[in-house]
């Protein structure tokens with residue numbers, strides 16, 4: 373039989389057939405009227421998913437491109453900024469802001485910790501005049517989803533702009549750009565938005581645009597003002613990834629048809645199903661055992677087992693792709709993603725595969741209970 377593959381990572385994620393179908397349509401020109409309609413609808417749908425009245429600027433890049441856009445547009449060399457990190461993507465904010473010459477106050481937590489708003493308040497008081505606070509909503513490397521509403525409120529109290537990495541959280545867990553006063557929300561296409569990789573987004577508040585007008589770092593492709601002016605005329609400054617924009621339009625249509633609240637509820641139940649199945653097997657969670665942790669479940673490899681071997685056995689023997697650990701967590705944890713076009717049978721597939729592979733590796737795990745427990749947990753009432 374032809375090989376069947378299961379993509380169960382926190383990005384890229386599986387793409388629904390309706391979205392794949394538009395990718396195969398004949399090319400259209402990005403300055404033609406038929407594209408403009410699609411572009412306009414995609415941008416409007418993005419604003420709806422972001423829950424913002426601000427512009428959402430669209431770039432042809434991976435999510436990190438939108439990170440770079442935020443930093444390039446907001447930074448003048450020497451500006452004091454504060455970065456909260458507790459994993460790989462928080463550390464990316466620190467590296468990028470340093471690359472642009474910012475004076476970086478780095479609140480560096482252990483990977484896997486959950487940032488505490490009161491710690492941020494103290495760090496801001498100690499740091500003095502901080503222009504921008506950079507946060508991560510869903511730290512995909514650890515499975516922690518931070519309380520960015522509370523963190524953003526603290527940063528605002530200190531008079532700073534707030535930039536949030538929502539690459540793996542947008543569309544999966546609640547995020548209120550305007551209601552929570554977030555100046556810049558950074559995201560990408562290949563996670564909960566159910567598209568292939570290649571599009572990146574920054575929502576930009578008026579205050580962020582004002583700071584960008586004063587900031588002196590060089591930028592061209594990622595220049596917010598150039599992009600904003602062009603988008604206002606439904607004209608991209610450069611050739612956009614036309615097919616991906618068409619795919620985004622369809623994918624966001626599917627997400628909004630489901631309803632954001634329904635999607636958040638589904639993700640919370642998927643996370644719960646995954647955690648309960650993992651625990652039933654006797655494995656230990658690395659990510660928090662809480663409903664907010666609905667993006668990716670990180671699991672400690674049992675003693676004597678390298679998590680990289682779990683990942684490669686699943687892929688090579690069973691056609692199941694999950695993610696390993698990053699940085700110091702390499703070899704120690706493996707991660708099952710559950711964002712975007714996922715249902716509970718994706719979770720049970722992952723759990724059954726993990727069970728098989730670990731049992732064959734001689735790990736001491738409970739057989740035959742994970743799938744049943746996951747299915748039960750999926751049906752239980754969500755509390756997020």
Ligand code: PLP
Nearest residue numbers: 434435436461510512539540560
């Ligand atoms: N931030 C988070 C939380 C992510 O999960 C990712 C994805 O890998 C990124 C940033 C970087 O996005 P990309 O790999 O699309 O550049």
